[in-house]
Amino acid sequence: MKTTQMIRNTIALVLLSTMASYAQFRPIQHSDRYHAEVDVVDMTDDEVSVTVVPPVQNENVATFAMPKIIPGTYDISDFGRFIKNFHAYDSYGNELEVEHTDVNRWVIQNAKSLYRITYDAIDTQEEYDKGIFLPGGTAISDSACMMNLFGFVGFMEGQDDMPFELEVKKFPGLNATTALDIMDQQDKRDKFYAQDYFELHDRPILYSTQANASVMVAGAEVMVGTYSPSGALVSEDILDEIMPVFTATRDYLGGTLPTDRYVVLVWGKQLSEFARDGSAGALEHFTSTTLVWPDMRGQEEGIRHVTAHEFFHIITPLNIHSEHIHSYDFMNPQMSKHLWFYEGVTEYNSLIAQVRGGIMSESEFMNEMVGKMNAADNYDEHIPMTLRSEHALDIFADQYGDVYQKGALIGMALDMHLRKETNGEEGLVDLLIKLKDMYGPDTFFVDNNFFDIIVDHTPAGTEEFLYNYIAGTHPLPFEELFDAMGYSYMESVPEYEVRRPDWSTSFISSRSRYYFVSRVDNSDPFTAEFGLQNGDYIKRWNGERVRQGELAEVLNEWAENATIGGEVTIEIERDGEELELSSTVTLEVNEERHILNKDENPTAEELRLLAQWLNL
Structure with a gap:
């Protein structure tokens, strides 16, 4: 009996040891793919925690990288600037030596033992002074996350052509809108698949508590996801507005769309935030568009115009590229x-x-x-x-x-x-x-x-x-x-006008009954000949009394009948003294550009x- 019990205890210990060892290797590391995890359960600090299990490394030294630049922006982004607390570990939890060699690269020693990389990724919109184009970055709020994944997940240099299994930890009620292949969706965890890093970077995810909307067009699923703190931007309304773009494109391209899915992701911001964070706009992806847009009603038409441009990138460069x-x-x-x-x-x-x-x-x-x-x-x-x-x-x-x-x-x-x-x-x-x-x-x-x-x-x-x-x-x-x-086009035609004074004027009825000169540019010969000064009160223009609200009208009537080379006078008051100033009427030649008329x-x-x- 004692022998039997000892055998049972030994088996139990072996099982426990095996389970413990297995737990150290969860998720399992493969030689031909990545496993990446992004945790968006707690986004209160405008950052997310990221874990990357890279493919098995065959060299003792390996380099992990974040993109320096991404397609469509034509500008240096240096996403390594938004990474902190970078660490690399072997399968037993031992930390490996890492050197941060430049802004976007981390060189890892003893890389054959590398199992796991961890770091925190900062919201690029929060770091607004670093100049990331808003739709081409990441955005985090208490209840939403715009995951342009090139801002969260990097790659091992030389292995960006391998597949990625992406797992996102989230809180219940947070819904994903994306063109990525969805492997599994649960209340607290979603799993996605990308065939390589390019596809991972190219298919962003919008997590939001708001409902998305979708429709089929010529065999392609068109989906809209929104984050709108005010509730002004609604996925259904945006989809209704942009739908004609997709049907028109289908007809333009001969009845088909060269994609099986297309996703429009809209992140709403208050107007006041754009002055600090940067301009509104959109960034194309092969099968997606990310928009950062004013969070206010009546924006659907503007979104339609931008989406029309971004959607056509399914032709160039998705289907035609070098x-x-x-x-x-x-x-x-x-x-x-x-x-x-x-x-x-x-x-x-x-x-x-x-x-x-x-x-x-x-x-x-x-x-x-x-x-x-x-x-x-x-x-x-x-x-x-x-x-x-x-x-x-x-x-x-x-x-x-x-x-x-x-x-x-x-x-x-x-x-x-x-x-x-x-x-x-x-x-x-x-x-x-x-x-x-x-x-x-x-x-x-x-x-x-x-x-x-x-x-x-x-x-x-x-x-x-x-x-x-x-x-x-x-x-x-x-x-x-x-x-x-059947149109006539002229590149330019001259326009001849009587020159007006180069000045700024104001009228404050509580202080005077006249316009006064608040700015005068004497580099203009016509204006300089008058000898005007800031503070001069304008009483009459060429004999015509100038009343409140009538200065522009008086100047226009004069210009219609003025004689080039003749004299024009201004009666002014300066320091209590009335003066009459004069200048010679001259002609101003302007150029009207690009005149197009239908015959x-x-x-x-x-x-x-x-x-x-x-x-x-």
Whole structure:
């Protein structure tokens, strides 16, 4: 009996020992995948705790990294700045030696024994002085969390192509909206899967206590998740507003959407917070959009316009991209020459699809494009778009914004060129569909060969277009292109006006019965000739008495009848003395830029091309 009991005790001890040993290895470490845990149960300190069990390491020294930059921002982020309390352990809980070699890297010694990495990740919105673009960062509140996962989870250098199993610990009632594959969902724990670090970074999660909303469009699930402290932003309302964008895009692309899911995540902030934290906006992901937006009613239309742009990134770059995006380097990325295509053509597509889908009118579209022409005037026209794209992170960083202005105009001009050269039968969208079918998400083109690829699939004259207007600095041929569509375009026309005084005036009825000069710019010759001074009271302009609220009207009536070279007088009061000042009437020449008008008598051919372009 004693022997039997001893055997039972021995077995029990072995089982207990085995269980204890097994517990030390939970979760199990694999050679071909990561296991990451993010704890959002307690978010009161604007930070979350993170545990990463990396793949088994085969070298004695290994490096853990947080991204220096992520796609879509074209700016250095250095997410390692938001990591603290970094530690590495073996499977027995022994701490390994770690050296923080630069802002984004931690070098781990004895890495063959590495089992677990732990650290805390800080809310990037809370660290507003560090300049992270709000939609491209993380956000934490007591009841919500915007998980752009590149701000929470890093990777082992050389192993970013391995899958991630992500586990999120949460409190009951906190619901996830994401494009990630969901493996399991429970009250206190969710599990997700990403095929590699790029997919993990590309599919953010919004945790919120508010309900999300979804609908199927052409075989794709479109979902909206919101966090709105005031309750003004509602997922259902936003979904209703943006739905026409998805149906118009479906029709624009020939009846299908090149994705099986798309998620719009909206984080609401009070207007007063933007002055401190940064501007509202959105960041595209391949199958998601993150928006940080004013938390107030009536914002649905603005969200629709932004979503239209971000959604078209499912074409460029999700389905059409070069090697620089296909094998993205989060630490030292290589910039493409073709941001005009990734961002500019995307912006243009977001507008033309709405016109062709009946969401935007012809005149609204033309006004948008003229606005982009005027905005593009603020950038250096002597830098080719390919060159400023390639150097968007360094010497031409200040020119980056033009990809949304001139880049969109290039998209429009290329579309018009293709319509014109194919007698209206094909446009830019037909080229995009060809390229999408050739490449898709899993294949890339060589960045330096992109023009050759376009030329192979477009009519004669396209090669000249690409090298003159994109690789070169020739002005886009709008006069010729719009003329073919029944519009007249002029780059600029002079405007002649009678020069007015360069001054600021005020009227305080409790202090006087007259306007007084509060600022005068004597660098303007017409103004300087008067000899005006701050504090002068204006009694009469060219003999006309100036009463409260009438100064602008008096000046306008005078300007209509003024004689160039003649004299104009001002009667003023200065220090109790009445004076009459005079100046010589001069002409001011201004320039009106980008005049676009629809022809009164377009030809049938022009109307046909216009109709095929805009789907009228």
